[in-house]
Amino acid sequence: MGKTADSRGPGGRPDPVRSFNRWKKKHSHKQSQKKQLRKQLKKPEWQVEREAISRLTQNYEKINVNEITRFSDFPLSKKTLKGLQEAQYRLVTEIQKQTIGLALQGKDVLGAAKTGSGKTLAFLVPVLEALYRLQWTSTDGLGVLIISPTRELAYQTFEVLRKVGKNHDFSAGLIIGGKDLKHEAERINNINILVCTPGRLLQHMDETICFHATNLQMLVLDEADRILDMGFADTMNAIIENLPKKRQTLLFSATQTKSVKDLARLSLKNPEYIWVHEKAKYSTPATLEQNYIVCELQQKISVLYSFLRSHLKKKSIVFFSSCKEVQYLYRVFCRLRPGISILALHGRQQQMRRMEVYNEFVRKRSAVLFATDIAARGLDFPAVNWVLQFDCPEDANTYIHRAGRTARYKEDGEALLILLPSEEKGMVQQLLQKKVPVKEIKINPEKLIDVQKKLESFLAQDKDLKERAQRCFVSYIRSVYLMKDKEIFDVSTLPIPEYALSLGLAVAPRVRFLQKMQKQPTKELMVSQDNQVIEPRAPSLTNDEVEEFRAYFNEKMSILQKGGRRPEGTEYTLANGISDEEEEEKEDEEDLEEKLTKAKESQPQSVPRTGEAKEASGQFLDRDEEEEEDGHDADFFTVKRHNVFGLDLQENKALQKKEPSKSSVKKKVTKVAEAKKVMKRNFKVNKKITFTDEGELLQQWPQVQKSVSRDAEEEDSAGGINLDKAKERLQEEDKFDKEEYRKKIKAKHREKRLKEREARREASKRQAKLTEEEEAFLDWSEDDDDDGFDPSTLPDPDKHRSSEESDSEDLENKISDTKKKQGMRKRNNSGVEDVGSTGRSRKKAKWETLEPLDTGLSLAEDEELVLHLLKSQS
Numbered sequence: 001m002g003k004t005a006d007s008r009g010p011g012g013r014p015d016p017v018r019s020f021n022r023w024k025k026k027h028s029h030k031q032s033q034k035k036q037l038r039k040q041l042k043k044p045e046w047q048v049e050r051e052a053i054s055r056l057t058q059n060y061e062k063i064n065v066n067e068i069t070r071f072s073d074f075p076l077s078k079k080t081l082k083g084l085q086e087a088q089y090r091l092v093t094e095i096q097k098q099t100i101g102l103a104l105q106g107k108d109v110l111g112a113a114k115t116g117s118g119k120t121l122a123f124l125v126p127v128l129e130a131l132y133r134l135q136w137t138s139t140d141g142l143g144v145l146i147i148s149p150t151r152e153l154a155y156q157t158f159e160v161l162r163k164v165g166k167n168h169d170f171s172a173g174l175i176i177g178g179k180d181l182k183h184e185a186e187r188i189n190n191i192n193i194l195v196c197t198p199g200r201l202l203q204h205m206d207e208t209i210c211f212h213a214t215n216l217q218m219l220v221l222d223e224a225d226r227i228l229d230m231g232f233a234d235t236m237n238a239i240i241e242n243l244p245k246k247r248q249t250l251l252f253s254a255t256q257t258k259s260v261k262d263l264a265r266l267s268l269k270n271p272e273y274i275w276v277h278e279k280a281k282y283s284t285p286a287t288l289e290q291n292y293i294v295c296e297l298q299q300k301i302s303v304l305y306s307f308l309r310s311h312l313k314k315k316s317i318v319f320f321s322s323c324k325e326v327q328y329l330y331r332v333f334c335r336l337r338p339g340i341s342i343l344a345l346h347g348r349q350q351q352m353r354r355m356e357v358y359n360e361f362v363r364k365r366s367a368v369l370f371a372t373d374i375a376a377r378g379l380d381f382p383a384v385n386w387v388l389q390f391d392c393p394e395d396a397n398t399y400i401h402r403a404g405r406t407a408r409y410k411e412d413g414e415a416l417l418i419l420l421p422s423e424e425k426g427m428v429q430q431l432l433q434k435k436v437p438v439k440e441i442k443i444n445p446e447k448l449i450d451v452q453k454k455l456e457s458f459l460a461q462d463k464d465l466k467e468r469a470q471r472c473f474v475s476y477i478r479s480v481y482l483m484k485d486k487e488i489f490d491v492s493t494l495p496i497p498e499y500a501l502s503l504g505l506a507v508a509p510r511v512r513f514l515q516k517m518q519k520q521p522t523k524e525l526m527v528s529q530d531n532q533v534i535e536p537r538a539p540s541l542t543n544d545e546v547e548e549f550r551a552y553f554n555e556k557m558s559i560l561q562k563g564g565r566r567p568e569g570t571e572y573t574l575a576n577g578i579s580d581e582e583e584e585e586k587e588d589e590e591d592l593e594e595k596l597t598k599a600k601e602s603q604p605q606s607v608p609r610t611g612e613a614k615e616a617s618g619q620f621l622d623r624d625e626e627e628e629e630d631g632h633d634a635d636f637f638t639v640k641r642h643n644v645f646g647l648d649l650q651e652n653k654a655l656q657k658k659e660p661s662k663s664s665v666k667k668k669v670t671k672v673a674e675a676k677k678v679m680k681r682n683f684k685v686n687k688k689i690t691f692t693d694e695g696e697l698l699q700q701w702p703q704v705q706k707s708v709s710r711d712a713e714e715e716d717s718a719g720g721i722n723l724d725k726a727k728e729r730l731q732e733e734d735k736f737d738k739e740e741y742r743k744k745i746k747a748k749h750r751e752k753r754l755k756e757r758e759a760r761r762e763a764s765k766r767q768a769k770l771t772e773e774e775e776a777f778l779d780w781s782e783d784d785d786d787d788g789f790d791p792s793t794l795p796d797p798d799k800h801r802s803s804e805e806s807d808s809e810d811l812e813n814k815i816s817d818t819k820k821k822q823g824m825r826k827r828n829n830s831g832v833e834d835v836g837s838t839g840r841s842r843k844k845a846k847w848e849t850l851e852p853l854d855t856g857l858s859l860a861e862d863e864e865l866v867l868h869l870l871k872s873q874s
């Protein structure tokens with residue numbers, strides 16, 4: 001009130017002086033604000049940014065998880081927020097809410113949350129902010145490493161990063177292999193955020209000059225439990241060695257590792273464990289409906305076909321345990337034409353094809369993707385309705401990841417697991433332990449469409465398909481054999497012949513390790529010392545053995561992928577970014593498995609290999625196995641196994657010391673002993689005989705001995721191998737061969753000489769003819785002078801020239817012949833050749849020997865004549 005009275009002048013009118021003062025005050029305040037703004041605008045961008053950064057970092061400590069519902073509730077840079085908004089990310093998910101704040105504060109974080117809950121953004125947002133805070137530029141080099149277990153997952157993460165981080169100025173790169181290493185190497189040094197697979201990253205660390213991670217600020221492991229498991233152990237150890245100790249580390253997965261050992265490897269500093277759904281009733285998304293069916297192995301293909309026929313409008317992923325199964329069944333199902341488009345994704349495809357399939361499946365509204373476990377983790381295909389696990393997953397974690405390809409981020413989805421009767425109890429138990437709610441449902445037998453006959457007819461027409469079926473068969477059996485959990489996976493309970501029939505094969509391909517395995521129980525009975533009857537059981541590998549084997553396999557594959565070259569002092573697990581999961585499906589997997597079987601055999605208690613000869617004549621086909629036989633390393637289990645764990649030299653020695661008894665017990669098999677064994681068996685080599693055009697008999701293989709001592713050898717062949725005599729014989733044979741060779745070479749040279757002379761003679765005849773023609777032409781042109789000149793009547797200048805050239809060559813040849821003869825004579829005289837004088841004499845001879853020599857004699861006679869002349873000259 002008083003204020004109003006004051007501001008008014010007499011008569012209630014406003015006091016103009018006071019009003020003016022008030023206006024002046026307001027105006028000057030506005031002016032000063034404008035001035036400040038103008039001043040700020042003049043500031044360099046980096047300074048404005050720095051001030052904004054300092055305001056943000058001050059707010060980091062004030063983050064209250066309970067108050068956060070949106071990304072904008074976090075103190076994030078405008079660039080990141082803009083990127084998130086443009087990609088339609090506004091509200092945060094639980095894992096994002098709980099981890100982003102901690103990560104912004106610079107803490108090491110282990111985050112676990114159900115599949116499809118948004119873990120990718122939970123680490124990408126802190127990644128962008130970390131580099132923004134430091135005002136990172138391309139000249140600062142590599143700032144963040146994001147490692148994914150598969151190429152597809154790395155690609156997907158990279159795409160999200162590009163989308164969300166598009167307003168930032170950092171450079172991001174994707175290094176996943178399958179591309180030219182050089183091409184990548186040229187760009188890798190300018191990358192600030194690198195999304196990669198472990199193998200390819202290590203390859204660059206080792207092979208790309210100038211590539212280093214010394215400035216690294218943050219390491220992110222997506223699907224951390226997978227990356228830290230045995231399959232990637234060596235690669236990851238080597239990568240970590242190349243990283244600075246002072247850095248921030250973020251680990252994310254739906255099934256997080258709790259292994260202290262793993263975490264120690266990463267040297268985490270007081271990490272924050274965030275298990276979002278630890279107390280949840282189930283470990284899988286609430287919107288995911290999960291069922292399983294139990295059916296016989298031989299029914300599975302028909303079940304799958306019937307399933308597809310009844311879900312034609314849906315988008316489904318079908319998981320198989322091996323690559324060869326995917327390859328075969330994909331082809332067969334394409335031929336069966338179920339009425340839905342089928343795609344296949346596995347580790348043996350070309351990178352381009354893999355990318356095509358991935359993008360195609362993302363785009364499709366209804367389709368079915370046949371895949372191996374390379375598609376099990378992290379992939380975010382939109383709107384997948386069904387996940388069907390055709391083969392039982394190796395453990396509950398794999399189940400969770402596979403099933404998690406559907407029902408992602410608030411969407412619904414269904415998962416169906418197909419179990420064999422022998423797998424049911426163990427697997428269901430494991431799933432329930434892991435809080436996975438699965439219910440059994442029954443197949444309606446009336447709706448089951450049997451496709452076996454169709455498959456049989458396909459295979460009868462197509463040999464290639466049949467071979468694929470055989471490989472698929474062996475591959476599946478092996479995958480079961482190799483499974484760690486022997487309570488669930490028992491290869492001896494599989495209905496082998498029925499399974500083969502269901503694939504369309506009339507006869508089951510031979511699976512060598514199975515045959516050997518079946519023989520083993522007999523041996524066990526034999527070695528039983530306390531006269532107790534031991535139940536025959538399938539020999540199974542211990543978990544450790546399987547793990548060792550897998551790790552060894554990875555290592556081997558990486559070397560193969562690098563073309564067999566392995567830089568000294570480095571231990572690769574994977575190369576070209578091919579994940580362990582992919583590699584498990586490679587052909588060499590089988591090679592190694594076979595090695596494992598062999599290694600087991602080589603142990604003292606293994607079955608003696610008496611049945612080998614019988615097996616060799618076995619009626620069954622097994623191409624893969626035959627290939628695997630080659631190049632097997634008998635001692636792989638002892639020597640290579642040490643490498644698997646990256647033990648240092650001391651440990652190696654210690655291990656070797658511990659095992660002297662084993663090696664001394666084993667008798668060393670020399671080549672001689674092997675040969676004797678073969679001789680005892682009356683082993684006969686097949687002969688390859690061919691006939692010449694004249695009907696003459698020629699033995700091509702094995703080569704018949706031609707030396708003189710052959711008879712002698714035959715005489716004492718009864719007495720076994722005499723090494724000295726064998727050596728002598730070899731020497732004789734060698735001499736004989738050399739002599740033969742010399743003769744052949746001589747004959748060849750002679751023939752060549754004769755041909756050359758013949759050619760020269762021909763050339764000189766042609767020359768004579770041409771000179772005649774030329775003269776005739778000149779005469780003719782003079783006669784027809786009035787009719788005008790027709791150029792087409794001219795002789796071809798090229799021809800003419802070439803004939804001239806050939807003449808001059810001819811001439812030179814002659815000269816060189818003469819020279820040779822002279823040279824021969826000279827050598828004969830003095831034994832030393834004077835290069836200078838030869839050159840001069842050549843020049844001279846060129847002008848002297850112009851006339852072609854035609855004596856009218858035969859070549860041999862010519863030669864003799866020349867020699868005679870030369871002799872008489874000397």
Ligand SMILES: Nc1ncnc2c1ncn2[C@@H]1O[C@H](COP(=O)(O)OP(=O)(O)OP(=O)(O)O)[C@@H](O)[C@H]1O
Pocket residue numbers: 088089090091092093096113114115116117118119120121253254377378379380404408409
């Ligand atoms: N805050 C968000 N708002 C909206 N959608 C989101 C959000 N966060 C993530 N999503 C979406 O959720 C889906 C799953 O996210 P993401 O792939 O990160 O899951 P994940 O937890 O990594 O799954 P997985 O364990 O299978 O790897 C994606 O399609 C993603 O776009």
